[in-house]
Amino acid sequence: MIKFENVTKAYPDGTVAVDGLNLEAPTGKLTILVGPSGCGKTTSLRMINRLIEPTSGTIYLDDQPTSGMDAALLRRRIGYVIQHAGLFPHRTIVDNVATMPVLLGESRQKARSKALELIERVGLPASFAKRYPWQLSGGQQQRVGVARALASDPAFMLMDEPFSAVDPVVRGQLQDEFLRLQREIGKTIIMVTHDIDEALKLGDQVAVMRVGGKLAQMASPSELLTSPADEFVADFVGRDRGYRSLGFTKTAGAVAIGEEAVVQLGASAEEARAKATGAWVLVVDGGRKPLGWAQPEQIAGGELKREHLNLSGIAAAASGTMRQLLDAALSSPSRRGVVVNEEGKLIGTVTATDVVKAIEAEPHLETAR
Amino acid sequence: MNIEWLGRQFDNIVFLLGWHVLLAVIPLVLGLLIALPLGWWAHRSRRIYPLLVGIAGLLYTVPSLALFVLLPLVLGTKILDPLNIVAALTIYTVALLVRVVADALESVPEDTVQAAKAMGYRSYQSLLKVELPVGVPVISAGLRVAAVSNVSLVSVAALLGIPQLGSLFTQGFQLRFFTPIIAGILLCVILAMILDGLIILLNRWLTPWTPKVVAS
Amino acid sequence: MNYLFDPRHWTGADSIPTLIGEHLLYSLIALAIAAVIAVPLGIYIGVTGKGVFLIAGLANALRALPSVGLLILLVLLISPAFPSKMGYILPSLIVLVLLAVPPILTNTYAGVRAVDAAAVDAARGMGFRTMKILTDVQLPCSLPLVLSGVRSALLQIISTATIAAYISLGGLGRLLIDGKAQNDYSQMVAGAVLVALLALFFDQLLAFITRRVVSPGLTRRTIKSASAAEAVKTPVTV
Numbered sequence: 001m002i003k004f005e006n007v008t009k010a011y012p013d014g015t016v017a018v019d020g021l022n023l024e025a026p027t028g029k030l031t032i033l034v035g036p037s038g039c040g041k042t043t044s045l046r047m048i049n050r051l052i053e054p055t056s057g058t059i060y061l062d063d064q065p066t067s068g069m070d071a072a073l074l075r076r077r078i079g080y081v082i083q084h085a086g087l088f089p090h091r092t093i094v095d096n097v098a099t100m101p102v103l104l105g106e107s108r109q110k111a112r113s114k115a116l117e118l119i120e121r122v123g124l125p126a127s128f129a130k131r132y133p134w135q136l137s138g139g140q141q142q143r144v145g146v147a148r149a150l151a152s153d154p155a156f157m158l159m160d161e162p163f164s165a166v167d168p169v170v171r172g173q174l175q176d177e178f179l180r181l182q183r184e185i186g187k188t189i190i191m192v193t194h195d196i197d198e199a200l201k202l203g204d205q206v207a208v209m210r211v212g213g214k215l216a217q218m219a220s221p222s223e224l225l226t227s228p229a230d231e232f233v234a235d236f237v238g239r240d241r242g243y244r245s246l247g248f249t250k251t252a253g254a255v256a257i258g259e260e261a262v263v264q265l266g267a268s269a270e271e272a273r274a275k276a277t278g279a280w281v282l283v284v285d286g287g288r289k290p291l292g293w294a295q296p297e298q299i300a301g302g303e304l305k306r307e308h309l310n311l312s313g314i315a316a317a318a319s320g321t322m323r324q325l326l327d328a329a330l331s332s333p334s335r336r337g338v339v340v341n342e343e344g345k346l347i348g349t350v351t352a353t354d355v356v357k358a359i360e361a362e363p364h365l366e367t368a369r
Numbered sequence: 370m371n372i373e374w375l376g377r378q379f380d381n382i383v384f385l386l387g388w389h390v391l392l393a394v395i396p397l398v399l400g401l402l403i404a405l406p407l408g409w410w411a412h413r414s415r416r417i418y419p420l421l422v423g424i425a426g427l428l429y430t431v432p433s434l435a436l437f438v439l440l441p442l443v444l445g446t447k448i449l450d451p452l453n454i455v456a457a458l459t460i461y462t463v464a465l466l467v468r469v470v471a472d473a474l475e476s477v478p479e480d481t482v483q484a485a486k487a488m489g490y491r492s493y494q495s496l497l498k499v500e501l502p503v504g505v506p507v508i509s510a511g512l513r514v515a516a517v518s519n520v521s522l523v524s525v526a527a528l529l530g531i532p533q534l535g536s537l538f539t540q541g542f543q544l545r546f547f548t549p550i551i552a553g554i555l556l557c558v559i560l561a562m563i564l565d566g567l568i569i570l571l572n573r574w575l576t577p578w579t580p581k582v583v584a585s
Numbered sequence: 586m587n588y589l590f591d592p593r594h595w596t597g598a599d600s601i602p603t604l605i606g607e608h609l610l611y612s613l614i615a616l617a618i619a620a621v622i623a624v625p626l627g628i629y630i631g632v633t634g635k636g637v638f639l640i641a642g643l644a645n646a647l648r649a650l651p652s653v654g655l656l657i658l659l660v661l662l663i664s665p666a667f668p669s670k671m672g673y674i675l676p677s678l679i680v681l682v683l684l685a686v687p688p689i690l691t692n693t694y695a696g697v698r699a700v701d702a703a704a705v706d707a708a709r710g711m712g713f714r715t716m717k718i719l720t721d722v723q724l725p726c727s728l729p730l731v732l733s734g735v736r737s738a739l740l741q742i743i744s745t746a747t748i749a750a751y752i753s754l755g756g757l758g759r760l761l762i763d764g765k766a767q768n769d770y771s772q773m774v775a776g777a778v779l780v781a782l783l784a785l786f787f788d789q790l791l792a793f794i795t796r797r798v799v800s801p802g803l804t805r806r807t808i809k810s811a812s813a814a815e816a817v818k819t820p821v822t823v
Contacts, residue, residue, distance in 0.1 A: 051710060075711060086706055088707075088721075103712065132800075132801060435761075438761060514648070517648050521651045541657060547661065550654060554651060558651075
């Protein structure tokens with residue numbers, strides 16, 4: 001674990017970047033430092049690997065104070081990922097990723113083969129190995145940065161706004177993949193971000209800091225949403241808190257899923273009318289995977305074709321969150337949300353009323369994290 | 370340092386200074402006038418750019434004394450002909466400025482060019498009224514380098530016997546006399562600084578929109 | 586053009602190969618000295634940020650000095666103290682080095698500054714020690730600009746060495762100066778052609794070396810900064 005004990009960073013001109021920070025980042029979990037500009041989150045991060053030295057207080061790495069250690073050796077034990085990746089432009093991707101193992105004394109060959117594995121692990125094709133950083137997009141470079149940090153298999157990782165330099169679509173993908181990766185590798189990670197939504201999405205624990213370098217609240221994402229410690233935290237976490245906290249409540253089978261009749265593409269208008277409930281009928285493919293909704297009246301003589309499909313509805317996984325179920329219901333043209341299993345096959349449908357009933361009935365549903 | 374000697378030689382020194390100014394400034398102006406269209410051409414045509422810049426680079430590589438000696442073969446001038454020097458220095462100035470002009474035009478923000486087009490400016494109007502003015506600071510910087518270099522290059526022509534401030538150096542060398550040498554160096558440096566300053570002023574006059582920042 | 590083709594001029598003490606050799610010798614020695622001074626200095630200023638005034642002030646100031654005047658001044662000052670050849674070799678070398686230092690210095694400085702700050706931060710964060718950051722990251726990444734500075738400097742040196750023949754230095758300039766004295770235009774042309782070829786050859790050689798030595802990872806990055814480097818290239822003032 002990484003522990004801050006009364007850590008302060010004050011500069012000669014009087015500014016206090018971090019003020020008596022006490023914080024414990026549990027082993028194997030992702031802890032996120034979040035807050036507005038000037039709250040000292042990046043300074044705190046960089047004090048862990050001593051790129052900035054604390055003015056007072058102690059930082060512990062698994063109960064060992066960092067102050068006594070050789071700074072360079074300390075840093076070699078910690079993976080470091082920064083905002084613009086900071087890849088070495090003069091080295092190939094594979095050599096970039098292999099930097100740490102080579103630094104730690106491994107043979108270049110072994111380091112390179114390890115690097116190749118990691119390149120694929122972060123979702124890049126092996127053919128990228130011989131390329132140079134300038135040939136990669138920002139998102140791809142960022143993945144290489146993560147691979148490079150993982151190369152020496154450090155127990156700890158520090159990440160400074162790793163996903164903010166890419167566009168929102170790429171950012172979402174990187175976040176999802178990072179979540180998947182963390183589930184596999186389970187390292188002790190501290191990440192800094194200014195984006196509260198990213199913090200809530202990724203973090204096991206979130207530490208909200210206020211300007212002046214003080215900790216405002218440290219809690220799980222759902223706790224932050226449901227019980228913010230003060231006005232600052234409440235404001236910072238933002239609006240739509242009720243709705244967003246639904247994203248952290250699992251359904252746990254509490255919502256009744258209704259049966260739904262289906263047709264397939266190629267069905268006749270009469271068949272569609274027969275199976276429809278109200279104005280809409282659900283269309284699936286041969287494997288019972290939902291394709292979309294259709295209105296039998298619109299099928300002008302002949303058969304149900306792709307053009308007749310309304311694609312606005314989103315399918316929710318049965319094991320998903322309340323928010324996903326509610327969204328499925330609200331986005332569907334028939335007002336019946338499609339629910340699928342892990343393989344994407346249809347289980348049934350839910351209405352918004354069903355979901356809300358379940359929410360109201362069980363205020364203490366198991367939280368996702 | 371023999372001030373008395375300077376006093377006696379005053380007329381001669383002024384004569385030499387005058388020639389030096391002519392030999393340095395005429396190529397500067399000519400060079401700029403030739404480099405502007407060439408640079409614009411290099412900027413417009415992606416194929417021509419490497420060709421022109423390449424040739425410019427090669428020409429620039431030829432040492433000055435060598436160029437002074439070889440040009441008569443090409444131009445039919447005599448070595449002792451001041452025209453020869455003017456031609457050589459013009460070539461150097463063009464070689465230096467072609468790339469500068471091309472890069473200056475390149476550095477005009479694309480948005481600005483598009484806005485001019487959208488407002489209805491024709492190509493040459495856009496060039497004269499928008500792109501060149503915006504590119505003036507970069508071109509001025511290059512022009513300053515060319516001006517200062519030219520002042521120094523002209524003095525090399527003394528080795529060929531052409532009268533200008535460099536003659537003070539050769540005279541001093543032959544007579545083992547320091548005064549003309551020091552006078553010559555000082556005058557060259559002062560002349561270079563004056564030209565440099567003039568171009569800076571010209572730049573400021575041509576770009577009234579730039580904030581008055583203290584030059585570092 | 587006859588001079589070049591006269592076989593007598595290709596052998597003996599004052600022969601063309603000897604002159605080429607001398608010219609090269611002085612040029613490369615001056616380049617080496619200038620590099621030894623300017624590269625570490627440029628790195629130091631670039632990394633620590635101390636002494637930046639040297640960069641701006643030096644480049645502009647030295648460009649204004651007429652090399653002919655400097656050569657002659659120094660030879661008059663120094664040769665009384667040094668009998669024999671050192672009397673003109675020493676001042677020549679001094680001026681050559683003096684004129685070669687600014688391009689190497691400014692380009693080395695620019696090269697070090699142009700290194701991606703994020704890459705340096707990442708290297709520190711990974712546990713590289715300061716020296717290793719310099720050798721493994723900053724130097725390789727600043728190489729294109731440093732080599733550009735060396736290229737400019739060599740050009741400057743070859744050109745000035747030609748002129749130094751006036752103060753009795755050997756080298757290809759001899760053909761030009763002696764040719765003028767003897768009114769032998771053919772000799773002058775020979776010298777001019779040879780020295781132009783020498784300059785062109787070394788310029789292309791350095792361009793070739795740059796292409797080979799600089800990592801391809803930097804080449805695209807440096808298309809923009811190579812223009813900056815060329816602009817920073819202190820032009821030959823002689």
